């Protein structure tokens with residue numbers, strides 16, 4: 001797509017990949033989060049987003065620091081630990097034409113912030129919600145998070161006695177309209193899922209297993225590179241085709257692909273692997289995740305999508321004009337109305 | 347009655363019922379009728395934290411001089427709750443009046459009082475209302491009897507019922523018929539033996555009736571509120587509910603038919619404040635309304651808004667704490683918490699309305715202040731204001747255009763960057779008032795975006811832990827709170843030439859202070875009165891302290907929280923300030939203030 005308008009390296013809105021970069025990362029070398037930031041740059045570039053049309057949000061954690069490493073021109077708000085959802089919700093009401101990208105960690109969204117996360121999901125606020133899931137608290141140096149596997153042992157922490165929170169499942173039971181899981185070690189899939197998430201009109205939850213090389217990369221941990229590499233079970237191979245782009249059928253053999261058309265007309269093409277999986281069926285999605293848990297699979301791909309569900313903005317009678325562009329004339333009722341109010345105050 | 351002096355428009359009547367019995371309709375109907383007669387009247391509801399079956403008191407004070415504060419004794423009590431009868435009788439003044447249903451035993455109560463027994467069951471029976479309505483309608487019996495007793499015109503009762511039931515004729519008729527039957531019964535069967543009467547007067551011209559939460563909601567609407575996020579809590583709940591009630595009519599864009607404001611019931615107060623702060627950062631006029639427990643939860647977020655410089659308005663309708671305390675009783679107990687809220691060095695703008703009318707005014711003004719200063723504004727109301735009906739001067743339309751503060755959209759930003767010769771940073775103080783310029787998400791200028799955060803940052807919103815950067819930026823922020831004094835409501839000074847004693851107070855303590863000053867003056871004790879309306883404290887407060895020998899700081903809490911803040915700010919004046927703090931869940935009375943000042947005054 002780099003050559004789409006004839007100029008090499010410029011996308012359709014005339015920007016180069018560089019225009020989507022942020023400052024250089026201060027995270028550990030090899031941290032899964034870095035790879036994800038790189039794919040966000042790539043996805044936004046390929047999706048021809050204007051950085052001025054994107055707002056970034058994050059909580060607190062190594063993961064939540066990441067918004068500095070991409071889309072340096074965009075507005076961004078790095079909020080409180082576990083409380084990014086409410087912040088993003090309020091801010092996106094200011095201008096509903098903006099694309100929100102939220103970045104969080106497993107501690108941020110599954111421990112301290114589980115409540116806000118689930119409530120954001122059930123409201124179906126249109127935004128991309130990425131959880132960089134490493135099973136530990138990176139920033140506070142390696143305690144178990146709520147997604148850590150049961151029975152996992154770490155030197156200072158001992159053995160984790162609790163069952164893990166499954167972010168994709170939590171999202172599903174909260175009626176998320178887009179749920180995907182990926183693995184930071186699979187950049188192609190991360191990128192394609194990000195693009196589909198960006199195109200989705202509603203909350204798009206991406207649970208991305210993102211190994212913490214410093215505190216959580218134990219061989220036996222679900223959140224490690226080695227585990228991910230060995231156990232990743234893609235549901236399908238994924239290609240995202242933006243609206244208006246021609247789909248070249250020969251790439252996808254009849255009978256082995258499945259298309260999902262998103263709200264804006266773009267498509268996710270799922271190339272079937274061995275399972276016949278329908279990502280528009282919530283029950284099947286839950287069943288599949290349950291199965292995967294039992295079998296110790298790290299299932300990745302587009303788990304569920306409902307492209308037509310009403311969003312939070314649809315429930316309000318929102319004007320087309322962004323609320324934050326409104327002036328006194330639109331916001332302060334006329335003096336006569338107060339006379340009427342006064343006459344009713346009895 | 348002939349040998350008795352009549353007492354006209356100047357007494358206190360309490361209705362004792364059980365909550366959930368529907369007495370609110372009866373009580374406000376009487377209040378409205380009295381208001382229509384032009385009599386200054388205040389209504390206070392003392393209710394339990396419970397939905398049904400617990401004792402509830404509703405007090406109407408009529409005062410021809412316009413005093414609206416609570417008084418300690420009742421002249422008339424309508425006792426509908428047998429469980430509290432004995433207690434009721436002990437609250438009656440010498441020679442007071444007790445109205446009871448005729449099946450209550452009252453013989454042993456008190457010999458000095460007048461008792462009227464009302465055939466409640468009989469009247470209800472004859473009214474032929476459905477069984478489910480009987481308990482509720484029983485309250486209308488006392489409306490009728492009291493109307494006869496005091497001389498309230500039944501036409502006014504009908505007007506009040508009409509208003510209450512929004513002219514739903516069936517409901518009006520059912521209620522009115524009972525009132526009328528009771529009135530007629532009283533007229534034929536009772537002989538008036540007490541001195542209490544009402545008469546039409548001109549005491550409330552230009553006044554309306556409202557509670558403070560409705561006033562605050564309306565004020566916010568006229569202030570252009572665009573996003574209100576909240577979580578239910580007594581006594582703040584009906585502030586947000588009033589927004590829901592009035593927004594559809596007042597804030598639909600006439601051209602597009604679309605709403606220019608949204609109200610969101612959040613999952614808790616952590617989320618409510620987060621939504622409001624997100625919206626404030628995005629350039630909306632954003633607010634939340636809560637009470638003490640909710641404000642406690644909001645603490646961390648408010649600190650972020652302070653440091654990231656986000657405008658947001660927080661209404662704290664105070665109740666008795668700590669913890670769940672007395673959730674349906676009034677207090678001014680959150681003053682120091684609000685002032686010092688969140689960890690680290692923080693500064694807050696506090697607004698303290700002293701009347702219902704001011705709840706309306708601060709409703710809109712708080713947004714101007716928050717956006718001008720780019721910082722949270724906490725408005726401290728309380729249950730007494732928030733949930734009780736008051737007579738108050740008409741709401742006045744904002745007398746100044748909206749102040750949106752220093753916001754730069756595309757064109758402005760371009761011009762300013764030229765003016766500043768390319769030097770632009772979100773947190774640069776270009777004009778020395780401590781307030782930087784801000785851009786809003788959606789601005790399409792490539793130079794507009796910035797990274798807001800609660801971590802240490804420099805003038806360009808870049809992360810920095812350099813000690814000098816922290817001190818510089820943090821020092822600049824505190825400068826805003828000096829600039830703030832230009833934008834905050836000044837204290838209100840009421841003087842009495844020659845007074846050596848000063849009184850400082852605020853909020854809903856005001857009505858009691860106003861009355862106490864008259865009581866003191868009647869004893870030859872002159873006082874000056876300064877009502878504080880905002881914090882940080884204005885210079886006028888310093889002057890007031892300077893020129894009085896003794897200053898009583900009157901407030902509704904245990905520890906003297908306003909006094910604590912004044913002492914920190916004006917340590918040289920600390921010795922002359924006298925803690926005059928009291929909190930038992932009930933609004934202050936003039937009598938208590940009078941006693942405190944007469945007992946402790948030195949000169």
Ligand SMILES: Cc1ncc(C[n+]2csc(CCOP(=O)(O)OP(=O)(O)O)c2C)c(N)n1
Pocket residue numbers: 060061062063064081104105106107108109132134136137138139140145212
């Ligand atoms: C209220 C609060 N409590 C605790 C912390 C300390 N803290 C900072 S980051 C963090 C955990 C982050 O974990 P996660 O979200 O998984 O991010 P990661 O660093 O693993 O990417 C904690 C507990 C905080 N910042 N705020």
Ligand code: SF4
Pocket residue numbers: 027028030031032033062063134138139211212213214215216
């Ligand atoms: S500590 Fe772990 S999560 Fe944090 S930056 Fe290093 S590798 Fe990443």
Ligand SMILES: [Mg+2]
Pocket residue numbers: 061105106107132133134135136137138145
């Ligand atoms: Mg983590």
